[in-house]
Amino acid sequence: MLASAWTKMAGAIGRLSSHPDGRTALANTVALVILSNQPFYPLYLRWAVSPVIWPSFLTFLSTPLFLAAPLLARRSALLGRGVMLAAGIGNTLLCIAAFGAASGVAVFLFPCLILSMLLFMPERRGLALGFAALCFAILLAPIEQFIEPLHHYTADEYAAFQRLNLLSAASLTALIGWVFARERAKSPRDA
Structure with missing residues (x-):
């Protein structure tokens, strides 16, 4: 029963992230990965940084945008990609305001820069x-x-905050590269 539920959920997530346009599929996948990790961010902070996690709840303001991006991409691939990237940049800016520059959270702008070019x-x-x-x-x-x-x-x-954010941003950047390479392998090669 539980395996069946997981299979159905995985199928729904796969359908939501898929798109005939590889760049939009990349944006959808990244949006869904971020969306799935957002609830755990306060726990990461608690474990790695400090028991003071209440400022991290502000990050949930971007959750609807990350969810909306793949849904909007069904109507307009360009709009879906734009909303996903705006959500990423906005969430980073929100985190800089919440935690301060000393937290190193601005490092999440690097995956946003890469996505700007790829998308x-x-x-x-x-x-x-x-x-x-x-x-x-x-x-x-x-x-x-x-x-x-x-x-x-x-x-x-x-210092712990900076390590956590650096590791997280590096992981996100690696995921972006991996998904982009996977989507690129599906499309015809450029001449």
Whole structure:
């Protein structure tokens, strides 16, 4: 019975992430992976950083956007990809505001930069460069001068925060590369 339920759920997730356009399938897969990991983020923080996890609940504001991206992609592949990337950039900006720059959470802008190029180049060069420019603007902005973190962690906790975010962003970047390579292998080779 339980195996049947898992099989049905896996099938539903597979159908939701699939799309005839490989770049949209990539965006859908990334959105669903992030969506599935969001509920565990407070637990990761509790385990790796600090028992003070309440600022992480702010990250759930982006959850509906990550869920909406694959659904919107059914109507418009371009819209679905754009919403997924906007959700990623917005969630990162929200986390920078919640935790502060010292948390190292801005490292999640690097997978967003990569996605900017993979999801929109070469046909939608303006969108790719616009999303990339937004990522760079956030990286360069002195956000900590304008927004106070919701909680100040200790220096050791911030070091642990940076390790956690670096590992998470690196894992997400590797996943993006793996899914892109898988989708690329399905499509005809360029001449």
